[in-house]
Amino acid sequence: MPRQPSPFASSLRMAALALLWGSGFLWIKLALNHGLSPVHITITRCALGTAVLLFLAHRAKQHLPRTRKLWAHLAVAALLCNAIPFALFAVGEQTVDSGIAGVLNATTPLWSLVIGLSLGTDRGLHPLRLTGLFLGFAGVLLIFAPWNQEGLASWGALSLLAAAASYAIAFAYMARHLTTHGAPLAVSAAQLLTATAWSTLALPTAGPLTNADATALTAVTILGIFGTGITFYLNYRMIAEEGPTSAATVGYLLPVVSIALGALILDEQIGLRVLAGMAIVLTGVAMSRKTPKPTAQCPIPDAPAAAAAAADADAR
Numbered sequence: 001m002p003r004q005p006s007p008f009a010s011s012l013r014m015a016a017l018a019l020l021w022g023s024g025f026l027w028i029k030l031a032l033n034h035g036l037s038p039v040h041i042t043i044t045r046c047a048l049g050t051a052v053l054l055f056l057a058h059r060a061k062q063h064l065p066r067t068r069k070l071w072a073h074l075a076v077a078a079l080l081c082n083a084i085p086f087a088l089f090a091v092g093e094q095t096v097d098s099g100i101a102g103v104l105n106a107t108t109p110l111w112s113l114v115i116g117l118s119l120g121t122d123r124g125l126h127p128l129r130l131t132g133l134f135l136g137f138a139g140v141l142l143i144f145a146p147w148n149q150e151g152l153a154s155w156g157a158l159s160l161l162a163a164a165a166s167y168a169i170a171f172a173y174m175a176r177h178l179t180t181h182g183a184p185l186a187v188s189a190a191q192l193l194t195a196t197a198w199s200t201l202a203l204p205t206a207g208p209l210t211n212a213d214a215t216a217l218t219a220v221t222i223l224g225i226f227g228t229g230i231t232f233y234l235n236y237r238m239i240a241e242e243g244p245t246s247a248a249t250v251g252y253l254l255p256v257v258s259i260a261l262g263a264l265i266l267d268e269q270i271g272l273r274v275l276a277g278m279a280i281v282l283t284g285v286a287m288s289r290k291t292p293k294p295t296a297q298c299p300i301p302d303a304p305a306a307a308a309a310a311a312d313a314d315a316r
Contacts, residue, residue, distance in 0.1 A: 022257025
């Protein structure tokens with residue numbers, strides 16, 4: 001049984017995770033607005049997160065994987081759970097507000113349910129979950145407003161949805177191939193290291209760095225160290241001490257944080273239609289997460305924390 005921390009410590013850790021994950025969309029937007037390309041953001045984020053996790057793994061006396069088979073699985077997981085979605089979120093936020101990006105990220109469990117049903121791995125299709133699935137996609141449709149020529153049905157928004165779907169595919173893959181291995185910090189570090197290598201392949205398309213200023217560099221540094229590396233560690237501790245069900249509740253706070261920061265700092269305007277769509281998406285996500293066995297639930301954070309959760313056999 002997970003060791004229960006004090007209520008104050010639990011609340012403090014949950015607040016820290018929600019702030020770090022939810023603010024990630026703000027840092028991406030700031031980095032884009034101040035001269036960094038999606039490729040630069042992805043590479044830097046992965047590299048800095050790797051450095052943090054390697055340091056934490058060294059302190060915990062955990063060693064990097066030594067088998068080719070595990071590295072092969074990590075290469076697939078790093079592509080689907082880090083390199084591709086990190087890049088897609090940066091691409092999407094070139095045209096979509098950071099607050100809405102946070103909401104679309106929260107559709108990951110909806111995609112997970114669709115994939116599970118398609119593959120036959122999710123048999124817990126109860127009416128409440130089915131209702132949540134349709135409700136969630138109805139909310140996404142309302143946010144996009146395809147009937148409105150000035151709506152959010154753009155390549156940017158589709159990129160954000162594709163990133164969430166990539167996370168869901170990665171979670172299913174990691175649950176099958178990475179959950180039986182120990183040393184979660186080291187495995188997570190290896191995954192981000194592999195994601196850095198994947199992202200570097202796109203460097204020739206990144207363009208020059210001449211337009212990047214101090215704000216961009218500060219934003220991407222915070223994103224890499226805190227929003228990618230530190231969140232791995234905090235989420236792992238939360239799963240180990242409180243279990244995956246408690247850790248999953250953090251995911252519902254991310255859109256709230258991203259919307260609030262986008263409105264307060266970036267002066268993003270959110271209309272009534274978009275607010276209604278956001279509320280419907282979050283309601284649908286919450287309903288689709290209802291299962292008769294709470295231990296079957298898994299966290300729905302940004303990619304780095306998901307990798308840490310998948311690396312912990314007891315968390316899946």
